[in-house]
Amino acid sequence: MRPTALRAGIAAVLGGVLALGFVAPANAAPQTSTVVSHEAAAKVVRTKVTASPKSLSVVAGKRAKFSVSAKGTKLSYQWYVRKPGKSSYAKVAGAKTRTYGVTAMSRIDGARYRVVVTGAKGTVTSKSAALVVVSKPKIITDPADRQARSGDKVTFSVKAAGHGLTYTWRIASMESLDWQTLPGTGRSVTLTARSALNGSLVEVVVRNKAGRTESLPAFLDVTSTASDPYTPGSMGVAGEWALVVEHSDLDADAEVAAASPANPAAPAGSTYVTTTVLACNFSDEGTPAPATVRLRGKDGALYTTTGVALPAVPAAMTKKYSDAAEFGCSLSTVGALAPDSVIAGAVWAASGPATRYAPASTSYWAATVA
Known part of the structure; x- marks a missing residue:
């Protein structure tokens, strides 16, 4: 083989090795690789929001923190807010990171926040998130x-x-x-x-x-009703009267006889029943007709006394309601003569007449002993 041809063959072999990157002559000129250019282009990723900010419910005075996740190349961020009552979004000054924090206050309750993400390959806007500011009810x-x-x-x-x-x-x-x-x-x-x-x-x-x-x-x-009476000592209303009917004496024959020698004795099969009533008038104009308090037997009939002097108010009741007069209230003894057969389960019925300010009404108290 001629020397010239031999040198050309060696050069071809070395050129192949250099092309594979194994050997580079010291004085070789820079080469641009097509593969490297393609790899550089592939690294420029299209801008995309992968997770938009989530709506938050935060107690007033606490810190609300929104965040966004995105992918792309050379990303930058800008947050925007649509305040309550507004129809458009406004740029939030200085909010240029992937997170944004704001102190929850009642005036921004219902505000919505979103972020614009800009990259080397595109700009995208996230979905908006609401801020619910929870204030004391x-x-x-x-x-x-x-x-x-x-x-x-x-x-x-x-x-x-x-x-x-x-x-x-x-x-x-x-x-x-x-x-x-x-x-x-x-x-x-x-x-x-x-x-x-x-x-x-x-x-x-x-x-x-x-x-x-x-x-x-x-x-x-x-x-109250006859089937659901007040307990003795409770206050109820009849017309324009506030009344308290106390516990009863279900066998007051001796007390009635002692009150006056002129009082007739209870007939056979009947008994005197008494109670103490506190009556307070709350009318704004004068004193209306008094409430009527009678015994309603378990047979539904109403019983009272006529022409009978009733016993004085017991000392214990006078002491209990010692300031009654100061408030315009009065104490009295109310009695009834009723058949023995209707006394058990009887109730006191207090009826107040109708006035221009209050309708006629009846309230009931259980007729029980203390």
């Missing part, structure tokens, strides 16, 4: 007072403002204020009126994760 309308007759259904309602509200209804007697929870957790509660609930207070406690607010208590006025 506010009572708009308190439960209203209710009047009912024993056996009626009575509903109390409240109107409150706030997020995530829960309701706990409670009832207590005015004297003890020992609150008991009522069934039901809605903005209204319904209960069955009973004479034992007369004079009760009903309130609701409204809660959310920011705190609790109690309503003003509502007053429940229950008129």
Whole structure:
């Protein structure tokens, strides 16, 4: 082989090795690889939001933090807000990272946030997220007072403002204020009126994760019935009279006889029954006709006394109601002559006449001994 041809063959072999990258002559010119160019192009990723911000519910005064996840090349971020009552989004100054934090305040309750992500290959906008600011509940309308007759259904309602509200209804007697929870957790509660609930207070406690607010208590006025009378010593209303009928003396023959020698003795098969009544007039104009208190036997008939001097109010009752006169109230003894067969299970019926301010009404108290 001629030297020239040999050198050409060696050069061809070395050129192949150089092309494979094993050997590079010191004085070789730089080469541009088609493969490397393709790899560089592949690294420029199209901009895409992979996880939009999530809506948040945050207690007022706490920090709300929104975040976005995105992929792409050379990403930058800009957050925008649409405030409550606005129809368009505004740029949030300085909010240029993948997270954005804001202090929750009532004035931005309901604001929506989104982020614009810009990369080397495109710009995309995330879905928006809402900010719910949870403030302490506010009572708009308190439960209203209710009047009912024993056996009626009575509903109390409240109107409150706030997020995530829960309701706990409670009832207590005015004297003890020992609150008991009522069934039901809605903005209204319904209960069955009973004479034992007369004079009760009903309130609701409204809660959310920011705190609790109690309503003003509502007053429940229950008129008793013959089948569900008040217990002795309880206050009830008849017309424009507030009355308290005390425990009874179911065998007051001796006391009536001692009150006056002129009193007739009880006939055979009948007995005098007495009680003490506290009567307070709450009319704004004068004194209406007095309430009438009579014994209602278990036969349904009404019994009283005529032309009989009744015993004086017991000393214990005078002491108990020592300030009655100061408040315009009076104490008296009320009696009835009734057949023995109707006394057990009898009730006292107090009837108040109708006035221009109050309808005629009757309330009942159990005729039981102390």
